[in-house]
Amino acid sequence: MKQVAALAGVGAKTVSRVINDEPRVAPETAARVWDAIRALDYHVDMRAGSLRRAGGRTLTLGLLVSSVDNPFAGEVHRGVEDVARARGVAVLAVSLHEDPVREKSAVEDFIRRRLDGIILSTTSTDVSYLSTTLIRGMPMVFIDRRPLGLSVDAVTSDNREAAALATRSLIARGHRRIAFLGERSTIRTSAERHQGFLDAFGEAGVPTGEATVIFGLSSAREAQEALGALLDSDQPPTAVFGGQNLITVGALHALHSRGMQHRIALIGFDDLELADLLDPGVTVIRQDPRKLGRVAAERMFSRLDGGVLAPEHIIVPTEFIERGSGEILAPR
């Protein structure tokens, strides 16, 4: 910057004014400065700017997701990015792989980088460690999973109701031996979907005794093996509820590899690419992850724009898409 100033024959402050197009610069001075900038191929150093500037914005948002290669997370990321990009803000995404230790260290890294805010899908049961972060003034918006015991902004799907709706439809088709396949039960969405699953039994006055609930599945392969064992048992389920995208993929593999996809009902949480082309088509509860991301980012910017807002829980509706696999009747 000093070089640019020297070449243009002005002071450093004038270069700064030109770059940030502040008013009160003579047009011809500005032109000379631009010439020098081009001649020297100069680009401001944002680190220095954000260090000195009041407010100290880094124009960067942190995003914590399960994994950047999970399609659900990819869509969320896209939604956040679309909104952030329009404001010249970049997104630093980090994969947690459902590890609370990584979560904590990622948040600390974000603090050291002085990011403007954090959008996170927490994997921890106890997020109390975040309260100090909040106090430090770093805005946070939770996405997909609402934390327990912290009054904060959250943008989620209507997990419990959607799971209840799907389960109700299975029960109405005569299913009782329904297998619920979920992630760790400490993951909020997993617990809520399970709760919805139970709700449907309760409403219908059907005992849950014949249902099987499996938690702790963290990959398609694990889900495939878990369901495979059930299917090969004496009392295989007549219907399956896939608690999340990867789990449903695993369940599909277990069913298809046994040729059971037309006999055993399946409903999955999250839509899947090509789900409509399988035979039978896969019935799903479709979330709108991109919208979750967009809404969370918008909320974040409302806060950053200085709104003093009470914490809010925003719910993005899901869609129940019947394609065939969920409409298979229980054998009588």
Added chain:
Amino acid sequence: MKQVAALAGVGAKTVSRVINDEPRVAPETAARVWDAIRALDYHVDMRAGSLRRAGGRTLTLGLLVSSVDNPFAGEVHRGVEDVARARGVAVLAVSLHEDPVREKSAVEDFIRRRLDGIILSTTSTDVSYLSTTLIRGMPMVFIDRRPLGLSVDAVTSDNREAAALATRSLIARGHRRIAFLGERSTIRTSAERHQGFLDAFGEAGVPTGEATVIFGLSSAREAQEALGALLDSDQPPTAVFGGQNLITVGALHALHSRGMQHRIALIGFDDLELADLLDPGVTVIRQDPRKLGRVAAERMFSRLDGGVLAPEHIIVPTEFIERGSGEILAPR
């Protein structure tokens, strides 16, 4: 930091030493400093550190991909992240949506942020604007697509050979009216795969007159419509080559919606989730995007570690997976 120093009764530099655990600090002094750090919930400001420190590393890598919600890009991102994370480096991913203007402005943003290096899948035909970036000393590794006219590191698949192999297998099964569906022909991978497609005809001594080549498809929907029009024409193709993951998805929809999936052969570039569960299974050329990301990141760190390396083109092999759709014979 000053507050921490005051509370611990030491100078600022000592706090700095403790944080960066430099040697020559008395254990008990360090303990006092740590106590103060915890008491004040202090976290260093990386911006200031990287501004002052020799070398000025920001511990951040830039990643330019087609779109963060594309599964291929997600896998690449994951590969880069895995390697970067092990070194405490974060990844700033930006979606280009195949727009050269965005590419240029994203690179400029990366320069302003003083990122340590850029891993990019370029969408531009002319990357000469990057030569000044290189001169500024920002290391770059190209991934997936090798740029023309710039001698740089690149990590790609063996696009041409893989496409030739697949096309050869279609020709051997009697197909002549093969439809090649690709992205814009200015995208390097698209051009290379097309070249491989032509190579196979050449080797076999088969004229390409009956083949149809369509470029410029940029979404599954566009691919579906383009193939749909071909299928509904007088001379529909007997086989289809899907030039990329989204295109293959669109092609599958076009075929299945017409019930033609068992009559018309299909081979896709890129594997798809659930491709093995469709009927027929989808034959694909599987790239290893995560490995592309890992290798590119490793190359990047070799440069950052000070290696003075000649630009290299690293090729990650693909795998031809026959699942049924590609083995359909041409009608005689």
Added chain:
DNA sequence: GTGAAAGCGCTAACAT
């Protein structure tokens, strides 16, 4: 309309 001085929070270089 422009520039000089001070300082953002940290670390390099040199004390001691």
Added chain:
DNA sequence: ATGTTAGCGCTTTCAC
């Protein structure tokens, strides 16, 4: 083993 001074590249403040 620790502290002091200077300065990274910018923007704020204030003077002209």
